[in-house]
Amino acid sequence: MGKGKKTDKRASADGTRMLPKVECCVSKKRCERCPLRMLKEGTLPAGYTVHKRKLIRRDGKKVTKKRLAKAA
Known part of the structure; x- marks a missing residue:
């Protein structure tokens, strides 16, 4: 069995950064x-x-996945 294609672990499959x-x-x-x-x-x-x-x-607001995705 051959090894699969190596990808950057810090990026998802579609190329965006991991949150x-x-x-x-x-x-x-x-x-x-x-x-x-x-x-x-x-x-x-x-x-x-x-x-x-x-x-x-850092500004004290609540962490939400929606805001986090926007920041990344």
Whole structure:
């Protein structure tokens, strides 16, 4: 069996960027969408940060998937 075509794990199939999870799942190896890993790498969308393993907005508004998708 041959190996499949390698793709960038930080992008979805249609080429858009992966969105971070709203909360870290505390896996030992850090999943690809982990907000902690994305914060460390600098790939988190602008205006977002992580506090106590949860994704928050810097302006204090509530984090929604709709706004998150717009920011990414």
